[in-house]
Amino acid sequence: MNITDFLLMRHELLLTAMVLIMLLIQIFTSNDYNASYFAMALFFIITVFGFAPSEKGEIFGNMYITDSLRVLMKNILNIGVLIVLFQSGEWISKPHNEGKRYEFYLILISTLIGMNFMISAGDFLMFYLGLEIASIPLAALAAYDKYRTKSSEAGIKMILSAAFSSAVMLFGISLLYGTCGTLYFSEISPQINGNILQILAFVFFISGLAFKISLVPFHFWTPDVYEGAPTTVTSYYSVISKGAAVFIFIILLFTVFKNLISQWQPIIYMLAVLTMSIGNLFALRQQNLKRFLAFSSIAQAGFILLGIIGAEQTGMASVVYFVLIYIFSNLAAFGVVSVVSEKTSKEAIEDYNGFYRTNPKLSLVLMLGLFSLAGIPPVAGFFGKFFLFSSVASAGYYWLLFIAAINATVSLYYYLLPVKAMFINKNDTPIEYIQSNPTAKTALIICVVGLLLTGFAGVLFDYITSLSFGI
């Protein structure tokens, strides 16, 4: 092993370097007003470097694997985190965050390191370590607003459910180890023959991971944590941490558990139906916009499962593509919600009545984000959903396609409720004009450009397809 081998893990190394640099800056500066600018500048450089050409390879005796697909996944997460960092400037500059601004970025970046290691894992030990590095600090972030009761409530719900779910997942891994005698993905995969103990292990494993993606029987923590955590942290949860979990989920199902395909397809079928339907039904009755977006993100996770079930190359490509689009659309919606809730602390849908008259630009961005989440044609979300649906159809699951189409129609209703509130409903005292800060504006512009362009960039989908694989 020589020095060039380390270049294979440049994403993680750069992020670690960023954490160390931020720590040093924190030690040698007297105040932390500029923390967000340092973080944005450093992370922007890392994001750009992430796109440098990459090689395929394994290091640390197969514990760490990297190839073009995994690098692409990390780059997608990097873009999302960059937008989240741009959006965080407004909230972090508030006086009640003084003295702990660097900590926020340190914790945030260390969770991203964990997610990158999780995606690149080559054995279950590395996978578990990455998962824990990603989930323990996230709970600390949820409880970041020390004096707000809702925030600490979100923190305790997050850490207990994360600990519980990883314990369940570990029980599955231990049984799998008992049947295979190894922890390496490449050695486990041929040894899986579908005996009872392995199926039991798989069920435990998938339940633990479903907690992280918040699929329906395991979703109870999601709305509370999303509502209670600071809005910037919520947007990080809903796209980055969910996206990373989806990426490793699909890789594991397609490589390690490929011999169990006849067992996991019905499980994914049930999870997809439950997640879409129940996520939608609960989203219908929400009044708080953050909670509403939480249930909508549960329903979106159900749609993501549609791409997994066929176990084909196009299915995987449509999942990765959908996560990219989902990052843009959800962050556009959360960006506006975060700007409004920081300036006016209003989060209910009816507070947005007449929003268009006072803030036409912000309401247009929110409208585009919600249209994309609903899957209305000119914006990218339509293309994301279209590819997911076509991959289900080509796999021959017509009933599932039917249920998904009904759910997409139901979701149109509730996604249009905030739009109706903003554009049609009358209000004598609408939210006054909001001057958002320049970095938040940049984030929203990136989101809107992404929403309008990714749908039409067929090259992108072809590129993702060329990297994907099926069973």
Added chain:
Amino acid sequence: MIQGVPLQHILLLTTLLFFIGVYGFFTRKNLFTMLMSVELMLNAVAINFVVFNAYLFPENLQGHFFTIFIVSIAAAEAAVAIAIIVNVYRNIRTVNAERINEMKH
């Protein structure tokens, strides 16, 4: 490898331990007890790894290594969880899970 104790008995023990933890997590109201239940589940998993390693695959040490990582991560998890519980107590003046219900759907 323990003389006279078959693998099945130990697996029975760990499975019982695990589900006692699950039961405790769902029925207990005190946040600390819930955390202890999760630790019980993690301990069951740790014993599982050691036992599988010692009885079935003594030629390598992957199970033992995994156990060491489980123990250390459980410690980190407990540290963060207890810090958050202390913060909850400062804000809400209780560690009863039933009374931490400001957010409901």
